[in-house]
Amino acid sequence: MPELPEIETIKLQLGKVLVGQRIVNVIVNNNKSVRGDIGEIRGRRVIGIRRMAKVLLIDLDGDLTIAIHLKMTGQLIYDDGKGRVAGGHPTGDFAGELPSKHTRVMIELTSPPATLYFNDQRKFGWMKIVESSKLKVESFIKDLGPEPLELKKDEVIKLIKLIKKSKRAIKLVIMDQKIISGVGNIYANDALWEARIRPQTVANQISVERLRILLKKIHLVLREGIKYGGATAADSKFVNLQGMGGHYQDHFRVYDRRGLPCLKCQTEIKKITLGGRGTYYCSKCQIV
């Protein structure tokens, strides 16, 4: 569920509290949420937090990394041991009680006795222990396209060429992690509205100029998502490290706005299904 801005939000928060701490113990409630030898992380010290696309990376000493993918309903919540983290959350399943019935893994740390909770209602998410030096060859990393927030000029040119070759709907193309990484359904919908492109338009029929605009708009909405601490939509389970929701949902352009007036022209926002996912657009503004 969380996309690049949501993972970035957690990354920034984790960096402040986790680095320097030592892992004392790990408790696994659901084996399918864990890959690799989780026991290996006991006794290791956290030396850094990174993000690659939607994957969160907790680097430990001794060449180990915990890679975490929250998929649709994953949450990471931190309790510093001095009582409750921030109170409950209106839309998430975190109501103040930890561990909850959706807690799949607990990582206990020094700073006594802090705990990092990995909650995941639908159990799609995972936590994988890998050798840091071999991270690059992991399938969930090696196939990732470029990061949309760090595109160099030559990468933009390459990317546009790649998009121009595709006969798929543009929305599916920008959500394809092999093409460009980190964009999911919310930000894809909103970026396409900003760029005035219909989600179902075949990618190779869009001009280079318009695709350049699209890349800029992707950058814009992702940055805004980060600024507002991610999005917690009505049906979303995203919470930050304190168990609190984000605020980008107050700035949705079209996502989750079926039947509501377009922010530019007041036309009712339409909802269709594309690639099995809810897709929103304004039929008047999005004409490309």
Added chain:
DNA sequence: TGCCCCCTGCAG
């Protein structure tokens, strides 16, 4: 390139 599937919970 499109479809099914992994799961659970909740709105309609």
Added chain:
DNA sequence: CTGCAGGGGGCA
């Protein structure tokens, strides 16, 4: 009760 949910791997 069915359909749907911000992800993405595996399959034909």
